[in-house]
Amino acid sequence: MTAKYKSGVHKFAVFTVCWTILLFVAGALVTSKDAALSVTDWPKSHGAWVPPLSSLQGGDFFEFSHRFVAGGLGIFTLVLAVLLLGEESRVWLRWLGGIAVLGVVVQAILGGQVVIQLLHYWLPVIHACFAQIVFAAVLGIAVFTSKWWVSERPQLEDKGSPSIHSVAIWNALVIYLQVILGAGFRHKDFAIWPHAAGALVVLGTVTWTAVALRKRFGASPELGKARILLHAIFGAQFLLGLLAYWSRLTTADAPQPMPLMVWLTVIHTVVGAILFAFSVLVVLLCYRLVPRGAEVAATAPPVTAG
Missing domain, CATH: 1.20.120 (Four Helix Bundle (Hemerythrin (Met), subunit A))
Structure with missing residues (x-):
């Protein structure tokens, strides 16, 4: 392997993987608590990007928490893509970083449509399943940037x-x-x-x-x-x-x-x-x-x- 191990990039990729698991927890809580339509507007929540905690009662808290963690994943995935662009010599891996960002954007739009379309048209199922593909892309980046992967085997x-x-x-x-x-x-x-x-x-x-x-x-x-x-x-x-x-x-x-x-x-x-x-x-x-x-x-x- 000719690629070099970049410790900072790999550790941030692992962090992004862990954050994605946290997002799965937040999303699963929304469904299990029947809170999917607790906040009926999107992309804002009750008319604000960050609503006051006093307005987040019951299912509202779980739905906004899901959106908050998802927003964090969008930021972290974008940062990861920028790190790959600046530090990574493998062009295909830089492209994978961009694809992961695009995947998160598509997933966010799907999540918004779940709310706007009131859970119709199989959108909740598509939203849940597409999340797995995004997860696989982020996991792949973490694996490809690991010291184990770039070392001779x-x-x-x-x-x-x-x-x-x-x-x-x-x-x-x-x-x-x-x-x-x-x-x-x-x-x-x-x-x-x-x-x-x-x-x-x-x-x-x-x-x-x-x-x-x-x-x-x-x-x-x-x-x-x-x-x-x-x-x-x-x-x-x-x-x-x-x-x-x-x-x-x-x-x-x-x-x-x-x-x-x-x-x-x-x-x-x-x-x-x-x-x-x-x-x-x-x-x-x-x-x-x-x-x-x-x-x-x-x-x-x-x-x-x-």
Whole structure:
């Protein structure tokens, strides 16, 4: 790798990733607290950019908190893009910084349309799912600017079929589809059964990916840890899904969202986002450590007739 490690850029990228997780918490609280339309104007809140705290009662507080954290992410992503532009030699990574900024802008517009269109036209689901793509872009920047990524790494040979890259990509795609199904159920556009069935499909792809990593690259510490963490995060998410649905059933007749249901559904939503992000990380690890077939063929010494 010819790129140089920039500690400040990487640390700020990691901070931006953490802030994005905080935004997932804030957004999930809005949905779980039924506060999506507590503030009915946009982009201002009750006619002001920063309304007085005395006017933020009940759901208003959660909705404005979501907007405040989202505004912070917009600023931080823009700063990150500027840092990449000034410090980063990889042109494609500078472009990724710009794409992340554009993604945050689009996500903000989608969020505004959710309010303006009064939750219609599948906009809440689109808003929730597009957030995962923005998260993946920011996470990618953090990975690409890390010291681990730019350092020389021993390359591993993949003797299995399909390639580990294909396996990891399919795993990430299936998890993203499950995110869509979950968002559809959470925003009352889907029944529960597609999401429940999707969880079993994700169980299959996670197991397939983990087994492939263990059998083909058992000696790799990075891929070994990735395999264990993938299992652990999915296991926690599966259990949280059961608990979240149980809490919905047991509090269905409550006059307002109950704290147990709120926090279980919020944690389930956030861990789901982390699971998808981690599946993307597994894809990146595979591409960094395992050369693709065409790359191996290009670097192999020519065979001459004796």
